[in-house]
Amino acid sequence: SQQGEEDPQALSIQEGENATMNCSYKTSINNLQWYRQNSGRGLVHLILIRSNEREKHSGRLRVTLDTSKKSSSLLITASRAADTASYFCATSGGSNYKLTFGKGTLLTVNP
Amino acid sequence: NAGVTQTPKFQVLKTGQSMTLQCAQDMNHNSMYWYRQDPGMGLRLIYYSASEGTTDKGEVPNGYNVSRLNKREFSLRLESAAPSQTSVYFCASSGQGANTGELFFGEGSRLTVL
Numbered sequence: 001s002q003q004g005e006e007d008p009q010a011l012s013i014q015e016g017e018n019a020t021m022n023c024s025y026k027t028s029i030n031n032l033q034w035y036r037q038n039s040g041r042g043l044v045h046l047i048l049i050r051s052n053e054r055e056k057h058s059g060r061l062r063v064t065l066d067t068s069k070k071s072s073s074l075l076i077t078a079s080r081a082a083d084t085a086s087y088f089c090a091t092s093g094g095s096n097y098k099l100t101f102g103k104g105t106l107l108t109v110n111p
Numbered sequence: 112n113a114g115v116t117q118t119p120k121f122q123v124l125k126t127g128q129s130m131t132l133q134c135a136q137d138m139n140h141n142s143m144y145w146y147r148q149d150p151g152m153g154l155r156l157i158y159y160s161a162s163e164g165t166t167d168k169g170e171v172p173n174g175y176n177v178s179r180l181n182k183r184e185f186s187l188r189l190e191s192a193a194p195s196q197t198s199v200y201f202c203a204s205s206g207q208g209a210n211t212g213e214l215f216f217g218e219g220s221r222l223t224v225l
Contacts, residue, residue, distance in 0.1 A: 030211075041219070042217050042219055043203075043214070043216045045156075048213060086155065097142055097161045098156060099144075101146075101154040102153055104153055
């Protein structure tokens with residue numbers, strides 16, 4: 001069963017704008033991770049936020065986590081055409097070895 | 112440094128045929144995983160191997176078998192392929208386990224079952 005659910009399913013913006021994607025999950029987690037997938041390629045890890053953290057930054061990426069609402073958001077600032085990809089959240093909880101992915105948000109950044 | 116390498120990249124099978132997807136990682140990771148990705152379904156875990164010598168079922172194991180051949184290699188076998196197994200298969204590895212670390216993915220194996 002899917003743990004995380006991203007919202008929106010698809011997002012289209014202009015270059016230079018900010019992009020925000022949300023992820024909701026159902027059960028308690030140990031950490032939440034965000035991945036990017038370019039068309040026809042494998043997934044690439046972007047950032048990991050632990051359950052006791054509320055915000056984390058990496059370059060143009062900002063991730064927040066609200067465990068009381070069981071939700072996370074990924075903000076990409078000053079987007080570029082190269083940011084066009086699908087973005088997935090993935091949660092880890094309970095078993096140490098199972099990372100459960102959502103269905104993804106398809107982000108299109110128009111030049 | 113190749114990371115995670117999957118072979119083959121593309122394969123077409125007929126219903127009932129068997130095949131093995133190969134995966135190797137050169138990062139000395141303990142944990143390895145097989146996921147399948149279908150349109151609108153995201154990634155679903157088929158099997159995983161927490162460490163050399165152990166394998167466990169994931170969310171959708173039916174119709175598949177796995178072998179952790181050694182620390183580097185983790186193969187996925189389809190004994191009797193079915194059209195429902197048409198998908199993109201991803202192998203991944205992790206040095207610390209999914210609970211604490213990131214997963215490194217291969218580029219995928221695209222399988223079509225006719």
